[in-house]
Amino acid sequence: MKSEILELRADLKAAVRIGHPESIQMGLDGFRALSEVAGNAALSQAFLEQVVLPLGEVLASPRLDVEQFDTLLGDPLVGVRALGAVALGVRFLAGQGVEADDLYLPARDPRAEVRIALGETLARHAGQDPQRLLALVRDWFGVGAKSVQSRRVRLSALIALRGLIPDRGEEAIALLSALPKEDDRQVRAAHVETLISVAEHGRETEVYELLASWGEEAEPDTWMIAKLLSAAWAARDVDQSKAILQILGERVGEDRAIERAKRALARHGGNS
DSSP: OHHHHHHHHHHHHHHHHHOOHHHHHHHTHHHHHSHHHHTOOOOOHHHIIIIIHHHHHHHTOTTSOTTHHHHHHTOSSHHHHHHHHHHHHHHHHHTSSOOHHHHHHHHTOSSHHHHHHHHHHHHHTGGGOHHHHHHHHHHHTTOSTTOOOOHHHHHHHHHHHGGGHHHHHHHHHHHHHHSOOOSOHHHHHHHHHHHHHHHHTTOHHHHHHHHHHHHTSSSOOHHHHHHHTTSGGGGGGHHHHHHHHHHHHHHHOSOHHHHHHHHHHHHTTOOO
Protein backbone atom coordinates (compact mmCIF):
# COMPACT_ATOMS: atom_id res chain seq x y z
CA MET A 1 0.00 0.00 0.00
CA LYS A 2 2.87 2.38 0.78
CA SER A 3 4.14 2.52 -2.81
CA GLU A 4 0.58 2.95 -4.06
CA ILE A 5 0.02 5.90 -1.73
CA LEU A 6 3.29 7.52 -2.80
CA GLU A 7 2.11 7.24 -6.41
CA LEU A 8 -1.27 8.76 -5.54
CA ARG A 9 0.48 11.57 -3.69
CA ALA A 10 2.67 12.31 -6.71
CA ASP A 11 -0.37 12.35 -9.01
CA LEU A 12 -2.21 14.69 -6.70
CA LYS A 13 0.76 17.03 -6.37
CA ALA A 14 0.94 17.27 -10.14
CA ALA A 15 -2.77 18.05 -10.33
CA VAL A 16 -2.43 20.73 -7.65
CA ARG A 17 0.39 22.41 -9.56
CA ILE A 18 -1.96 22.75 -12.54
CA GLY A 19 -4.72 23.88 -10.19
CA HIS A 20 -7.74 23.41 -12.49
CA PRO A 21 -10.79 21.68 -10.99
CA GLU A 22 -10.70 19.11 -13.78
CA SER A 23 -7.07 18.32 -13.00
CA ILE A 24 -7.88 17.82 -9.32
CA GLN A 25 -10.66 15.40 -10.15
CA MET A 26 -8.36 13.46 -12.47
CA GLY A 27 -5.70 13.44 -9.77
CA LEU A 28 -8.24 11.83 -7.44
CA ASP A 29 -9.10 8.98 -9.81
CA GLY A 30 -6.57 6.64 -8.23
CA PHE A 31 -7.79 7.46 -4.74
CA ARG A 32 -11.41 6.85 -5.73
CA ALA A 33 -10.41 3.47 -7.13
CA LEU A 34 -8.99 2.23 -3.82
CA SER A 35 -11.22 -0.55 -2.48
CA GLU A 36 -11.54 1.20 0.89
CA VAL A 37 -12.86 4.33 -0.83
CA ALA A 38 -14.88 2.91 -3.72
CA GLY A 39 -17.01 0.71 -1.48
CA ASN A 40 -17.92 3.63 0.80
CA ALA A 41 -17.60 1.31 3.80
CA ALA A 42 -16.20 2.33 7.15
CA LEU A 43 -12.67 3.76 6.96
CA SER A 44 -10.26 2.57 9.62
CA GLN A 45 -8.25 4.93 11.81
CA ALA A 46 -5.09 3.61 10.16
CA PHE A 47 -6.43 4.43 6.68
CA LEU A 48 -7.34 7.94 7.80
CA GLU A 49 -3.88 8.53 9.26
CA GLN A 50 -1.81 6.85 6.57
CA VAL A 51 -3.77 7.78 3.45
CA VAL A 52 -6.43 10.44 3.93
CA LEU A 53 -4.46 12.91 6.04
CA PRO A 54 -1.32 13.02 3.88
CA LEU A 55 -3.31 13.29 0.65
CA GLY A 56 -5.63 15.90 2.12
CA GLU A 57 -2.61 17.95 3.17
CA VAL A 58 -1.48 17.97 -0.47
CA LEU A 59 -4.86 19.43 -1.44
CA ALA A 60 -4.42 22.17 1.17
CA SER A 61 -2.04 23.98 -1.16
CA PRO A 62 -2.75 27.72 -1.36
CA ARG A 63 -2.68 27.28 -5.14
CA LEU A 64 -6.26 26.00 -4.94
CA ASP A 65 -9.28 28.23 -4.50
CA VAL A 66 -11.26 27.40 -1.37
CA GLU A 67 -14.35 27.01 -3.53
CA GLN A 68 -12.83 23.86 -5.05
CA PHE A 69 -13.20 22.14 -1.68
CA ASP A 70 -16.97 22.51 -1.90
CA THR A 71 -17.01 19.87 -4.63
CA LEU A 72 -15.05 17.48 -2.43
CA LEU A 73 -17.29 18.07 0.58
CA GLY A 74 -20.37 17.32 -1.52
CA ASP A 75 -19.00 14.06 -2.92
CA PRO A 76 -20.99 10.85 -2.27
CA LEU A 77 -17.79 9.01 -1.24
CA VAL A 78 -16.87 9.48 2.40
CA GLY A 79 -13.17 9.20 1.58
CA VAL A 80 -13.31 12.15 -0.79
CA ARG A 81 -15.27 14.24 1.72
CA ALA A 82 -12.65 13.39 4.32
CA LEU A 83 -9.94 14.71 1.98
CA GLY A 84 -11.85 17.98 1.70
CA ALA A 85 -12.15 18.20 5.47
CA VAL A 86 -8.40 17.75 5.90
CA ALA A 87 -7.60 20.42 3.31
CA LEU A 88 -9.98 22.90 4.94
CA GLY A 89 -8.54 22.22 8.40
CA VAL A 90 -4.98 22.89 7.25
CA ARG A 91 -5.95 26.07 5.44
CA PHE A 92 -7.98 27.28 8.44
CA LEU A 93 -5.06 27.11 10.85
CA ALA A 94 -2.68 28.54 8.25
CA GLY A 95 -5.02 31.53 7.84
CA GLN A 96 -5.38 30.89 4.12
CA GLY A 97 -8.90 31.88 3.18
CA VAL A 98 -10.86 29.49 5.40
CA GLU A 99 -13.02 30.71 8.27
CA ALA A 100 -14.57 28.81 11.16
CA ASP A 101 -17.95 28.76 9.44
CA ASP A 102 -16.40 26.90 6.50
CA LEU A 103 -15.48 24.01 8.82
CA TYR A 104 -19.01 23.57 10.07
CA LEU A 105 -20.12 21.42 7.12
CA PRO A 106 -17.45 18.70 7.48
CA ALA A 107 -17.74 18.89 11.28
CA ARG A 108 -21.41 17.94 10.93
CA ASP A 109 -20.94 15.28 8.26
CA PRO A 110 -23.18 12.22 8.75
CA ARG A 111 -20.12 9.97 8.56
CA ALA A 112 -17.85 10.00 11.59
CA GLU A 113 -14.75 9.41 9.44
CA VAL A 114 -15.06 12.91 7.97
CA ARG A 115 -15.40 14.46 11.43
CA ILE A 116 -12.50 12.41 12.75
CA ALA A 117 -10.28 13.40 9.81
CA LEU A 118 -11.05 17.06 10.48
CA GLY A 119 -10.33 16.73 14.19
CA GLU A 120 -7.08 14.85 13.61
CA THR A 121 -5.94 17.48 11.12
CA LEU A 122 -6.66 20.35 13.50
CA ALA A 123 -4.81 18.55 16.29
CA ARG A 124 -1.84 17.81 14.05
CA HIS A 125 -1.54 21.43 12.88
CA ALA A 126 -2.45 23.10 16.18
CA GLY A 127 0.94 24.80 16.41
CA GLN A 128 0.13 26.92 13.35
CA ASP A 129 -2.33 29.03 15.33
CA PRO A 130 -3.18 27.61 18.77
CA GLN A 131 -5.24 30.62 19.76
CA ARG A 132 -7.45 30.30 16.71
CA LEU A 133 -7.91 26.60 17.36
CA LEU A 134 -8.75 27.22 21.02
CA ALA A 135 -11.44 29.72 20.03
CA LEU A 136 -12.89 27.21 17.54
CA VAL A 137 -12.95 24.40 20.09
CA ARG A 138 -14.63 26.65 22.66
CA ASP A 139 -17.33 27.50 20.11
CA TRP A 140 -17.81 23.84 19.24
CA PHE A 141 -18.05 22.93 22.92
CA GLY A 142 -20.85 25.50 23.20
CA VAL A 143 -19.02 27.97 25.45
CA GLY A 144 -17.39 30.36 22.98
CA ALA A 145 -18.39 33.64 21.40
CA LYS A 146 -20.07 31.80 18.51
CA SER A 147 -21.49 28.88 20.46
CA VAL A 148 -22.48 25.79 18.48
CA GLN A 149 -24.66 23.03 19.90
CA SER A 150 -24.05 19.80 17.99
CA ARG A 151 -23.10 16.30 19.07
CA ARG A 152 -21.42 15.67 15.73
CA VAL A 153 -19.33 18.83 15.94
CA ARG A 154 -18.15 17.94 19.43
CA LEU A 155 -16.51 14.78 18.11
CA SER A 156 -14.21 16.89 15.91
CA ALA A 157 -13.65 19.35 18.75
CA LEU A 158 -12.65 16.66 21.26
CA ILE A 159 -10.08 15.26 18.86
CA ALA A 160 -8.80 18.71 17.84
CA LEU A 161 -8.30 19.68 21.48
CA ARG A 162 -5.55 17.05 21.80
CA GLY A 163 -3.26 19.27 19.76
CA LEU A 164 -3.49 21.98 22.44
CA ILE A 165 -2.78 19.76 25.45
CA PRO A 166 1.05 19.93 25.43
CA ASP A 167 1.12 23.74 25.71
CA ARG A 168 -2.36 24.60 26.96
CA GLY A 169 -3.18 21.71 29.26
CA GLU A 170 -4.79 23.87 31.93
CA GLU A 171 -7.26 25.36 29.46
CA ALA A 172 -7.90 21.94 27.95
CA ILE A 173 -8.77 20.31 31.27
CA ALA A 174 -11.05 23.23 32.17
CA LEU A 175 -13.00 22.75 28.94
CA LEU A 176 -13.19 18.97 29.37
CA SER A 177 -14.32 19.29 32.98
CA ALA A 178 -17.20 21.57 32.02
CA LEU A 179 -18.28 19.51 29.03
CA PRO A 180 -21.49 17.57 29.67
CA LYS A 181 -21.32 13.85 28.98
CA GLU A 182 -23.43 12.57 26.11
CA ASP A 183 -25.20 9.36 25.19
CA ASP A 184 -23.33 9.01 21.91
CA ARG A 185 -20.78 6.23 22.38
CA GLN A 186 -18.30 7.67 19.88
CA VAL A 187 -18.31 11.12 21.48
CA ARG A 188 -17.89 9.58 24.92
CA ALA A 189 -14.96 7.49 23.69
CA ALA A 190 -13.31 10.60 22.22
CA HIS A 191 -13.88 12.41 25.53
CA VAL A 192 -12.09 9.56 27.33
CA GLU A 193 -9.18 9.45 24.87
CA THR A 194 -8.65 13.20 25.16
CA LEU A 195 -8.60 13.00 28.96
CA ILE A 196 -6.11 10.14 28.73
CA SER A 197 -3.91 12.44 26.65
CA VAL A 198 -4.23 15.11 29.36
CA ALA A 199 -3.12 12.61 32.02
CA GLU A 200 -0.23 11.38 29.87
CA HIS A 201 1.02 14.96 29.61
CA GLY A 202 1.53 15.21 33.35
CA ARG A 203 -1.87 16.37 34.58
CA GLU A 204 -2.94 13.23 36.41
CA THR A 205 -4.03 15.22 39.47
CA GLU A 206 -6.64 17.19 37.54
CA VAL A 207 -7.91 14.03 35.84
CA TYR A 208 -8.23 12.20 39.17
CA GLU A 209 -10.15 15.17 40.58
CA LEU A 210 -12.51 15.07 37.63
CA LEU A 211 -13.02 11.31 37.98
CA ALA A 212 -13.75 11.68 41.68
CA SER A 213 -16.40 14.31 40.94
CA TRP A 214 -17.93 12.09 38.25
CA GLY A 215 -18.10 9.25 40.75
CA GLU A 216 -20.11 11.42 43.13
CA GLU A 217 -22.82 12.18 40.57
CA ALA A 218 -26.32 10.83 41.16
CA GLU A 219 -25.89 8.46 38.22
CA PRO A 220 -22.15 8.07 37.62
CA ASP A 221 -21.01 7.16 34.13
CA THR A 222 -19.31 3.92 35.10
CA TRP A 223 -18.18 3.15 31.56
CA MET A 224 -16.28 6.44 31.12
CA ILE A 225 -14.65 6.32 34.56
CA ALA A 226 -13.59 2.70 34.17
CA LYS A 227 -12.36 3.28 30.62
CA LEU A 228 -10.12 6.12 31.79
CA LEU A 229 -8.72 4.01 34.61
CA SER A 230 -8.05 1.13 32.22
CA ALA A 231 -5.32 3.11 30.45
CA ALA A 232 -1.64 2.76 31.30
CA TRP A 233 -1.34 6.19 32.97
CA ALA A 234 -3.64 5.06 35.81
CA ALA A 235 -1.03 2.53 36.98
CA ARG A 236 1.33 5.36 37.96
CA ASP A 237 -0.74 5.93 41.10
CA VAL A 238 -2.42 2.58 41.53
CA ASP A 239 -3.69 3.35 45.04
CA GLN A 240 -5.66 6.38 43.87
CA SER A 241 -6.96 4.54 40.82
CA LYS A 242 -8.09 1.57 42.90
CA ALA A 243 -9.70 3.86 45.48
CA ILE A 244 -11.86 5.51 42.82
CA LEU A 245 -12.88 2.14 41.42
CA GLN A 246 -13.62 0.84 44.93
CA ILE A 247 -15.88 3.77 45.78
CA LEU A 248 -17.57 3.52 42.41
CA GLY A 249 -18.17 -0.20 42.91
CA GLU A 250 -19.72 0.41 46.31
CA ARG A 251 -22.13 2.88 44.72
CA VAL A 252 -23.19 0.98 41.61
CA GLY A 253 -22.56 -2.61 42.65
CA GLU A 254 -20.80 -5.25 40.61
CA ASP A 255 -20.04 -4.00 37.12
CA ARG A 256 -18.09 -5.56 34.25
CA ALA A 257 -16.47 -2.25 33.31
CA ILE A 258 -15.07 -1.85 36.82
CA GLU A 259 -13.74 -5.41 36.82
CA ARG A 260 -12.12 -4.86 33.42
CA ALA A 261 -10.46 -1.68 34.74
CA LYS A 262 -9.05 -3.55 37.73
CA ARG A 263 -7.62 -6.25 35.46
CA ALA A 264 -6.15 -3.57 33.17
CA LEU A 265 -4.45 -1.93 36.15
CA ALA A 266 -2.89 -5.24 37.04
CA ARG A 267 -1.66 -5.75 33.47
CA HIS A 268 -0.09 -2.28 33.47
CA GLY A 269 1.90 -3.15 36.57
CA GLY A 270 -0.44 -1.84 39.22
CA ASN A 271 -0.48 -4.87 41.49
CA SER A 272 0.94 -3.19 44.55
